[in-house]
Amino acid sequence: MITAITAGIDIGAKTVKVVILKGKDVIGRGMATTGLDQKESAEKAFKAALKEAKIDQKDIDRVTATGVGRMEAPYASSQITEVGADARGANFLNPAVRTLIDIGGEEGRGIKVSPQGKAVDFAINEKCAAGAGAFTEAMARALERPLKEFAELALKSTKSIPMNAQCAVFAESEVVSLIHAKTPHEDISRAVHDSIADRIISMVRRVGIEKEVMLAGGVAYNVGFVNSINIGLKLEVIVPEYPEYVGALGAALVAAEK
Amino acid sequence: MLANYGYKDGSGDYFIAIDTDKCNGCAKCVDACPQSVFEMGDDDSDPLREEPVARVSGEQRKKLKYACAPCKRYLTTLSGGKTEETMKEIEKLPCVVSCELRAINHSW
Amino acid sequence: MAEEKKEYWRWLESRWTNPNINWRQAKIITGGVDVGSVSTQAVIMADGDLYAFANMRTGSDSPNSARNAFNWALEGTGMAETDVKYTVGTGYGRVNVPMAKKAITEIACHARGANFMYGPTVRTVLDMGGQDCKAIRIDDKGKVESFLMNDKCAAGTGRGMEVFSDLLTISINDVGKMSMEVDVEPEPVSSTCVIFAKTEATGLLRQGWAKNKVLAAYCRAMAGRVNELLQRVGVVKDFAITGGIAKNIGVVSRLENLLGLKALTPRHDTQLAGAIGAALFAKGLLEKDLKK
Numbered sequence: 314m315i316t317a318i319t320a321g322i323d324i325g326a327k328t329v330k331v332v333i334l335k336g337k338d339v340i341g342r343g344m345a346t347t348g349l350d351q352k353e354s355a356e357k358a359f360k361a362a363l364k365e366a367k368i369d370q371k372d373i374d375r376v377t378a379t380g381v382g383r384m385e386a387p388y389a390s391s392q393i394t395e396v397g398a399d400a401r402g403a404n405f406l407n408p409a410v411r412t413l414i415d416i417g418g419e420e421g422r423g424i425k426v427s428p429q430g431k432a433v434d435f436a437i438n439e440k441c442a443a444g445a446g447a448f449t450e451a452m453a454r455a456l457e458r459p460l461k462e463f464a465e466l467a468l469k470s471t472k473s474i475p476m477n478a479q480c481a482v483f484a485e486s487e488v489v490s491l492i493h494a495k496t497p498h499e500d501i502s503r504a505v506h507d508s509i510a511d512r513i514i515s516m517v518r519r520v521g522i523e524k525e526v527m528l529a530g531g532v533a534y535n536v537g538f539v540n541s542i543n544i545g546l547k548l549e550v551i552v553p554e555y556p557e558y559v560g561a562l563g564a565a566l567v568a569a570e571k
Numbered sequence: 572m573l574a575n576y577g578y579k580d581g582s583g584d585y586f587i588a589i590d591t592d593k594c595n596g597c598a599k600c601v602d603a604c605p606q607s608v609f610e611m612g613d614d615d616s617d618p619l620r621e622e623p624v625a626r627v628s629g630e631q632r633k634k635l636k637y638a639c640a641p642c643k644r645y646l647t648t649l650s651g652g653k654t655e656e657t658m659k660e661i662e663k664l665p666c667v668v669s670c671e672l673r674a675i676n677h678s679w
Numbered sequence: 680m681a682e683e684k685k686e687y688w689r690w691l692e693s694r695w696t697n698p699n700i701n702w703r704q705a706k707i708i709t710g711g712v713d714v715g716s717v718s719t720q721a722v723i724m725a726d727g728d729l730y731a732f733a734n735m736r737t738g739s740d741s742p743n744s745a746r747n748a749f750n751w752a753l754e755g756t757g758m759a760e761t762d763v764k765y766t767v768g769t770g771y772g773r774v775n776v777p778m779a780k781k782a783i784t785e786i787a788c789h790a791r792g793a794n795f796m797y798g799p800t801v802r803t804v805l806d807m808g809g810q811d812c813k814a815i816r817i818d819d820k821g822k823v824e825s826f827l828m829n830d831k832c833a834a835g836t837g838r839g840m841e842v843f844s845d846l847l848t849i850s851i852n853d854v855g856k857m858s859m860e861v862d863v864e865p866e867p868v869s870s871t872c873v874i875f876a877k878t879e880a881t882g883l884l885r886q887g888w889a890k891n892k893v894l895a896a897y898c899r900a901m902a903g904r905v906n907e908l909l910q911r912v913g914v915v916k917d918f919a920i921t922g923g924i925a926k927n928i929g930v931v932s933r934l935e936n937l938l939g940l941k942a943l944t945p946r947h948d949t950q951l952a953g954a955i956g957a958a959l960f961a962k963g964l965l966e967k968d969l970k971k
Contacts, residue, residue, distance in 0.1 A: 349882070419875065434647050436640065440581035441832070442874035451874055479633040480580070482833035482842060482873045483810060493739070515637035519644065572823055578831035579908060581872035586827065586911065615784040616823045618960065633831035678911075 317374045320362070321564025322355060322389065323398065324382030327418040328531075329354045331362040332561040333373070334569055337405075341366025342558055351385045377568035379560050393567050395560055396424055396432045402563030403527050404430025406553045411523040414513060414542070414550070415559065416532035418446040423517030434520040442481040444512050446532040451481045452505040455488040456498060460535070463502055467537030470503035484508070502537055510541035527551045529559035572617060576627035577635045577678070585635040586678035587627050587666075593674035596623045603669030606631070606638045625674070639677070646679075653678070688841035688851045690718075690923065693948065694733040694751050700725050702758055709965055710763040711957030712749055712779060713788065714741045714772030717809025717837060718923065720954040721748035723756075723763060727962055731756055734950055741772030749778055765965035767957040771810070783960050785953050786815060786826050792956030793919050794821025797943045802915040805905060805934075806952065807924035809837040812905060814912045821956070825912045833873045835904040837923045840930075842873055843897050846880060847890045858894035858929030865892050867900035876900065898929035905930075906937045918942050925949035 316336040323330040326347060333341035343361030345354045363370060378389035379398035393401075395415075403413040403426055413424040421444045425434040438444035442451065453463035474496070478484035484505070491501050514522075526548060532538055533556035543549055553559065577586035591614055600609045610628040614620040631638045640646075645660040661667060661677045669675075702708060705725035713720045715737060722732040733751035738744045745768065753760065760778060768776030769788040776782070785806075793804040799819040806813040811830035818824055833839045844851040865888075870876040880893050888896075901924075920942045924930055926949060935941055947955070 349886070434644075436646070438582055438636075440870065440872060440875070442872050443580070444582075447874050480832045480873075482838055486838070490739075512634065512637050515634070515640055519640035519646070573825035573912070575825070575827035575911060578829045579904075580832035580834065581870060581875065584911075616786040616790075616826055618783050618787050 317569060318368065318372055319565050319568035320359070320373050320376045321398065321561040321566070321568060322359065322376060322378045322380075322386050323395070323558075323561040323564060324351060324355055324378065324380040324385055325417060326381055326420070328557070329358040329380075329382075330558050330561040331358045332558050332565045333362050333366045333368070334565040335366075337566075337569070339562070341368070342555065344557070347382070351382045355382070355386055375568040375571055377564040377571075379564040391567065391571060393564055396422065396435045398560045398563035398567065399529065400424055400426045400432035400563065401430050401566050402559040402561075403529065405562065405566055406559070407525060407527060407551055409525045410527045410551065412517065412520070412526045413529060413559075414517055414526065415529040416446055416513065416538075417530045417557075418450070421445050421513055421516065423513070423520050425520040425523070436516050436519045438512075438516055443479055443484075444509070444516065446530070446535075448481045448484070448509050449505060449532070449535060449538065451485055452488055455485045456492065456501065458498070464506070464535040464537035466499045466502035467506045468540055470497075470499040472500045472503075473507060474500055474504045476504045476508040479512070503541070506535070506537040506541040507545070510538060510545045513542065514545045522546065524548060525551055527553065529553065529556045531557045533557075572614075574616060574626070576632050578633060582636070584678045585639070587635060588676045588678070589625055589627070590674040591617070591620075591624045593672045594624050595672060596625070597671075598625070599669040599671070600625055600666045600675060603665045605665065606641065608635070608638055609666065643679075687848050688844045689736070690851050692735045694731070694754065695948075696731045696756055697729060700728060700730050702730055702756065702762070705730075707962055707965060708758075708763050709958045709961035710749065710766035710778065711788070711954040711959070711961060712745045712766060712768050712776045713770040713785070713953035713957060714745050714768065714776060715770045715809055715953070718950060719744040719748040719770075720951050721745070721752040722951060722954040722958050723752055723758065724955070724958040724962065727959065729947060729955065732948070732951055732954065734948060737772070741775035742777050744772065745776040745778070765961040765968070767961040767964070769953050769957040781961075781964060783957060786813060786823060786828060788953045788956030788960065789813060789921060790815050790817045790823045790956065791821040791959050792952035792954070793817065793921055795955050795959060796921070796946050796952055797917070797919040800917045801919045801943065803909070803912070803918045804952075805909055805918070805920045807835070807837060807905065807920065807922040807930075809923060812836050812908060814905075814909045816912050816915065827908060827911050829908060832871075834871045834876070835901055835908065839873045839876075839901065840897075840924065840927065842877060843880065843894065846877055847893060849890060849894070854894050855898065855927035855929035855931070857891045858898040859932070860891045861895045864899065865896040867903055868896045869900075871900075871904060894929065898927070899933050901930050902933035902937055906934060909938070914938055914940065916940065919945070921945075921949045921952035923950055
């Protein structure tokens with residue numbers, strides 16, 4: 314029997330991600346920023362993944378699409394919700410995962426995952442930057458530092474200070490006041506990450522937090538955020554390799570099972 | 572007076588309304604809420620009222636969506652807002668149940 | 680940070696003395712100080728009528744902001760701080776007003792101030808401040824019947840408009856007027872969240888939208904948003920708008936269209952409502968004290 318080659322495409326608000334599977338092995342990944350034309354961005358991400366996999370579009374047996382723009386992929390033979398794809402991907406990476414926290418640039422999700430890799434319950438924050446990656450990006454800009462450097466600063470903090478603002482725009486003003494008050498940037502960074510972690514944890518609490526907990530989405534690369542989540546949850550979350558591809562991986566797995 | 576505590580942001584409406592004319596200051600809601608959302612105090616918006624009244628604590632007013640999340644399991648299947656189904660679920664919330672005078676309501 | 684960066688979002692400070700009042704003949708002189716997150720107002724009232732005011736930006740701390748505004752209101756009047764017999768503080772920094780004997784929340788003060796500024800027929804007050812948005816229903820005496828205050832989210836607040844004025848490098852004083860200079864009204868900016876709306880606006884500019892068209896789309900979005908907040912308390916005639924955004928014709932006219940209702944024309948600077956209400960509460964409290 315020939316091993317099937319399948320692809321999962323995750324068309325999000327900010328980025329498109331593609332994972333190509335040969336059987337159950339990932340052979341290619343590709344990403345593109347979502348531009349004005351979602352179809353065009355999807356094609357770009359797909360090409361990148363094909364190139365990495367060193368195969369042709371015609372070698373792909375089946376495609377499953379997920380993400381808000383999942384209907385923009387007419388070549389997909391099936392679609393799956395972001396939540397379903399996320400749960401499937403997390404389960405594949407680590408079957409012990411019962412809670413998945415997926416934080417992207419514009420959206421945050423908490424998902425309760427069954428041992429079979431199904432989404433049992435979920436909570437979402439969308440359309441508000443306070444509970445998404447855009448929050449930390451805006452704060453890094455207020456401190457005039459690259460995001461990575463800003464995130465790493467949090468680990469050197471010696472003091473935990475509370476932030477009052479629950480809105481990214483108001484938090485920017487608060488960060489500026491903290492800078493003027495000569496607060497060490499390390500402590501400001503910690504405060505910012507604690508504040509978003511606090512909101513995310515409260516949101517995930519609605520679905521119940523059960524070990525193991527996995528952190529997915531681009532924000533999982535942010536070490537300051539991971540640190541604050543670990544402190545807030547009093548446990549160590551699992552951060553997979555390529556955390557932003559968990560949804561696309563889940564979609565590719567669904568395609569492989571069809 | 573109808574005091575609407577909470578906010579509306581990009582993701583939705585999150586208000587707890589307290590009818591201060593109905594509230595008799597019994598403080599049962601303060602004990603009933605597992606997230607310490609309620610407190611008793613002066614009626615800020617009516618400086619002339621002498622009796623204490625139930626309020627949403629200043630700390631929680633800006634994060635009700637998150638603070639109330641553990642009690643709102645129904646939001647997995649219902650989209651929130653004032654639909655008939657959501658209203659039925661709101662009726663079962665511990666704070667709403669605790670208030671015999673029916674002074675407390677939720678918007679989501 | 681660039682030292683010389685022009686701050687498009689800054690609005691003008693002002694002060695005023697009522698030429699028709701001789702304060703030395705007044706029986707009761709009271710003060711009201713509203714320390715907001717962005718602006719601070721101090722008003723002096725003589726026998727319940729507006730005598731002087733100052734409207735300034737809030738500085739780094741509330742006590743100093745209150746003092747500066749209060750002193751500026753007194754400037755040139757010959758009045759000393761001790762001539763003001765009772766002062767009430769309100770607003771975000773109300774507990775830090777050094778000359779105030781009492782602090783009263785901005786909801787109560789705005790309601791009372793709107794009743795004074797617009798007359799007893801006002802039933803619905805929308806206050807759009809720098810960092811919050813309030814919808815208040817009041818009775819003919821200015822007592823609060825129902826209210827809502829949104830200070831969690833920047834959408835629908837002065838701060839949201841400031842972000843746009845900065846993004847488009849257009850002075851905050853001109854954004855409203857400029858937004859009216861469009862031939863066809865564009866669709867409103869679809870994101871509520873100011874951060875996402877900013878991203879959306881950047882995209883619109885890249886598509887070649889003119890600045891005034893982007894402003895029109897944002898003013899329309901803001902009008903839509905405050906309309907939704909108003910609907911929660913219900914809109915009853917007469918309707919009045921207070922706070923800094925009341926000066927933004929781009930938002931006000933679009934909101935009036937949505938409501939099918941004209942907002943009353945103010946007698947005074949719309950940013951003064953809170954401070955006026957505070958000074959009126961001060962008068963009531965002083966009279967109560969004197970009776971004892």
